Amino acid sequence: MAMIELHNIHKQFGSLEVLKGVDLTVDAGNTVVIIGPSGSGKTTLLRCMNLLEFPTQGTLRLGDYTLEFQPGTRVKKDTLIAFRKQTGMVFQGYNLFPHMTALQNVMEGQVTVLKRSKEEARDKALRMLDKVGLKDRADAYPHQLSGGQQQRVGIARAMAMDPKVLLFDEPTSALDPELVGDVLEVMKELANEGMTMVVVTHEMNFAREVADKVVFVDHGVVAEQGPPEHIFEETTNERILQFLNKLRH
Amino acid sequence: MQNPSWMSLFATYFIPMFTKGIEVTVPLTLISFVLGLILAVLTALARLSGFAPLVAIARFYVWVIRGTPLLVQLFIIFYGLYQIGVTIPAFPSAVIGFTLSVGAYNSEIIRAAILSIPKGQWEAAESLGMTRWQAMRRIIIPQATRVAIPPLGNSFISLVKDTSLAAVITVTELFHEAQADAAVTYSPLVMYCEAAFIYLIFSTVLSTLQSRIEKRLDRFVA
Ligand SMILES: Nc1ncnc2c1ncn2[C@@H]1O[C@H](COP(=O)(O)OP(=O)(O)O)[C@@H](O)[C@H]1O
Ligand SMILES: [Mg+2]
Numbered sequence: 282m283a284m285i286e287l288h289n290i291h292k293q294f295g296s297l298e299v300l301k302g303v304d305l306t307v308d309a310g311n312t313v314v315i316i317g318p319s320g321s322g323k324t325t326l327l328r329c330m331n332l333l334e335f336p337t338q339g340t341l342r343l344g345d346y347t348l349e350f351q352p353g354t355r356v357k358k359d360t361l362i363a364f365r366k367q368t369g370m371v372f373q374g375y376n377l378f379p380h381m382t383a384l385q386n387v388m389e390g391q392v393t394v395l396k397r398s399k400e401e402a403r404d405k406a407l408r409m410l411d412k413v414g415l416k417d418r419a420d421a422y423p424h425q426l427s428g429g430q431q432q433r434v435g436i437a438r439a440m441a442m443d444p445k446v447l448l449f450d451e452p453t454s455a456l457d458p459e460l461v462g463d464v465l466e467v468m469k470e471l472a473n474e475g476m477t478m479v480v481v482t483h484e485m486n487f488a489r490e491v492a493d494k495v496v497f498v499d500h501g502v503v504a505e506q507g508p509p510e511h512i513f514e515e516t517t518n519e520r521i522l523q524f525l526n527k528l529r530h
Numbered sequence: 531m532q533n534p535s536w537m538s539l540f541a542t543y544f545i546p547m548f549t550k551g552i553e554v555t556v557p558l559t560l561i562s563f564v565l566g567l568i569l570a571v572l573t574a575l576a577r578l579s580g581f582a583p584l585v586a587i588a589r590f591y592v593w594v595i596r597g598t599p600l601l602v603q604l605f606i607i608f609y610g611l612y613q614i615g616v617t618i619p620a621f622p623s624a625v626i627g628f629t630l631s632v633g634a635y636n637s638e639i640i641r642a643a644i645l646s647i648p649k650g651q652w653e654a655a656e657s658l659g660m661t662r663w664q665a666m667r668r669i670i671i672p673q674a675t676r677v678a679i680p681p682l683g684n685s686f687i688s689l690v691k692d693t694s695l696a697a698v699i700t701v702t703e704l705f706h707e708a709q710a711d712a713a714v715t716y717s718p719l720v721m722y723c724e725a726a727f728i729y730l731i732f733s734t735v736l737s738t739l740q741s742r743i744e745k746r747l748d749r750f751v752a
Contacts, residue, residue, distance in 0.1 A: 331657055358661065366659040376654035380672045390658035393668055442658060 283342075284309040284446060284477045285330060290339035290350075292325050292501075299325045300336070301501040307446070307494075310475040314488040314509075317498035318524055323481045326498060327448050330479065331368040332361055343367055344445045366394065369439025373451040375431040377423040383410060383434045384419040387441045395442065402441075409437035413467050429460030433467055440471070447471065449480040483528060489513055497521050539720050543711045544728075547704055551728050554621075554703040558693050562625050563686055566632020573637035578644060588637070595634035601695055603627050608699040624696040628689065636685055643678035644670060676747050683740035687733050694729070704728060 285307040292300035299322045307313045315323050328334040330343060336350040344367040348356065356364070377386050387406035391397045397405070410416045413433035415426075423431050432452055439447055449468070453461040465487050472478060472491045482488065488495050488509055495512040497505045497520070505518050512521065576588035595603070608623040618626065647670050655665035694705035708725035712718040 333653055333657065362659050362661065365657060368657070370654075370657035372650060372654065374650055376648075376650040378651065378654070378669055378673075380676070389668065390660070393664050394659040438658070 282309050283307065284311075284344060285479070286340070286342040287330075288340040290326070290329060290336045290341065292322070292329060292334060293337045293352075299501050300329070302339070303498075303501070303503055305496060305503060305506075307477060307479055309477055311493040312472040312476075312478045312480060312491050313494045313496060314492040315479065315481045315496045315498055316483070316485075316488065316512075316524070317504075321498045322501040323498050324450055327370075327450050327479060327481055330446070330448055331365050331370055332356065333370075362394075366442065367445045369442055369444035369447045371432070371435050371439055371447065371449045371452045373454050375423070375428070375435045375455075377431055377434055377438070379423050382420050382422055383415060383426065383437075386423070386434055387438045390438065390442050405441050406437070409441045410434070412440070412470075413437045414463070427460060428456045429463050432456065432464050436464075436467055436471075446477045446479065449478065449482065451481050451483070453482065453484060485513070485525070485528060497524070499524075536717070536720050539715055539717055540724055543715070543721060543724060547707050547711065547724060548728055550702065550707040551704040551732065554701065555690065555693050555732070558621070558624055558628070558696060558701070558703060559686075559690050562628035562693075563632055563689055565625070565629040566689075567636060567682070569629060569633030570636035570640050573633055574640040574644060577637070577641055592634045592637060595630055600627065600631050600692065601698065603630065604695060604699050620696070620699050620701045623699055624693070624701045628693065628696075631692075632685070632689060636682060639678050639681045639685065640674070643674040646677050647673050679747060680740075680744055683736075683743070687736050687740070690732050690736065691729055694725075 283306045285305070287303055287305040290300055290303040290305075291298065303322075303326060305313075305326075315326065317323050325334060329336050329341065335354065335356065337352050339350050341348045341350065343364065346360065346364050346367070348354075348360070348364070377383075378389065381389060384403065384406050387409055388399070388402040391402035391405060392399060407416060407419060410419050413436055415430055415433055415437070418426060418430060421430075423434070426434065432455075435452075436447075452468070453464050456464065461484070465484060468478070468480070468487070469491055480487075480492075490509075492509050494506060495509050496503055497512060497518070499520050504520060505512065505516060507516075513525070516522065573588045573591060576584040577592075579585065604624065604627040607618060607627050608620060611618065651669055651673065652665055655669045656662075660668065693703060696703050697706035697709060700706070705725055708721050712721040715721060
């Protein structure tokens with residue numbers, strides 16, 4: 282059963298068409314890795330999946346909600362919120378709330394959005410922080426944490442909302458190389474537990490090891506997709522070979 | 531030799547002036563600043579609302595208040611409105627004038643502070659499923675407050691000094707007392723220097739308080 286279905290998704294910023302008809306399916310429990318050159322539209326595609334951007338055209342289904350877009354389509358506030366509650370997002374720049382401790386960061390959405398009690402939210406937050414290996418840093422403020430720790434708090438914050446899908450936008454690109462491993466380890470664990478994930482990343486080893494499907498986005502379309510073996514070993518697509526070759530250097 | 535009598539004049543009038551400062555200048559400043567801040571927040575939110583009529587009203591208000599002298603505004607409120615049957619006593623007139631002024635100037639400070647919070651904070655909040663207003667209240671305003679406190683503190687200290695303008699609409703505050711004392715003693719130099727000295731005490735105490743608050747806030751900022 283597909284968790285996410287995108288059909289003919291277009292996104293235009295003014296006169297610049299960034300997505301030019303994307304079709305993509307993500308099955309429940311799968312990890313889909315999106316790769317592609319810088320500026321090809323990966324971030325925009327991911328942001329369309331939780332409506333941080335509205336597609337200008339196309340059909341978007343995620344979990345229980347199906348939305349049809351035409352230029353100028355407005356989504357009702359309740360639908361927008363309900364739709365977003367189904368997804369969690371992990372950002373390249375972490376985007377933790379700097380005025381809150383790690384624990385408060387992970388509690389915030391639970392209390393404000395899901396209306397959980399403080400006790401329940403704290404319990405859940407501590408479990409999530411434990412899961413990402415940071416229970417002992419619960420009372421630290423973001424600026425007291427390393428980048429890798431901040432990003433793991435970011436994952437805990439998203440997970441605490443019990444989303445159907447987790448979206449990752451280059452979660453390790455801002456990290457020092459020695460901190461990348463811890464974050465990827467947490468993501469691997471989530472994948473193994475059957476979380477549905479869409480991950481934009483340049484970590485090809487992660488893609489090879491964890492992805493059920495790798496999607497190559499180029500110039501705003503899905504140029505090719507398939508299991509990792511296909512993309513990394515069998516493809517004859519010049520653009521992919523070029524792209525992978527560049528990453529190695 | 532004038533000096534001994536200058537000293538004794540200074541000593542004699544310190545208590546009356548200082549008392550007016552505590553009894554009138556300080557309350558006038560506090561009331562106007564608190565009301566003005568509320569008005570400033572509302573004005574900033576109106577300008578950021580994107581709702582055209584609200585934006586227009588807010589811009590018009592800020593434009594008028596910032597583009598006209600406070601002294602003239604006080605005269606209009608106290609002496610001018612009287613002509614159309616609106617009589618407002620001196621102290622409330624001063625409160626209205628200063629509140630309007632604080633509201634206009636500080637709305638710009640607050641608006642700039644809100645706009646200074648990175649877009650990623652909004653996105654993180656919205657991706658959790660927060661409404662715009664929840665994001666504003668829980669995520670943006672607490673951070674913007676930290677950004678706004680130093681300039682708001684400066685504006686507060688300016689207000690303490692600006693309240694001396696209330697003397698011209700007959701509010702019997704510190705400076706009004708100094709004027710009266712100068713007339714009685716024929717010693718304007720001593721009396722006005724003494725008033726300046728007392729303002730200096732007030733603003734110095736406030737500055738010290740301000741830097742303490744800022745240090746405390748710094749602990750949480752990256
Ligand atoms: N809000 C925006 N307004 C205008 N152009 C944008 C906006 N967001 C992204 N773009 C443009 O869309 C293109 C694709 O960007 P993005 O989705 O970030 O690509 P990627 O993540 O693959 O590097 C880029 O040319 C970028 O400049
Ligand atoms: Mg990107």
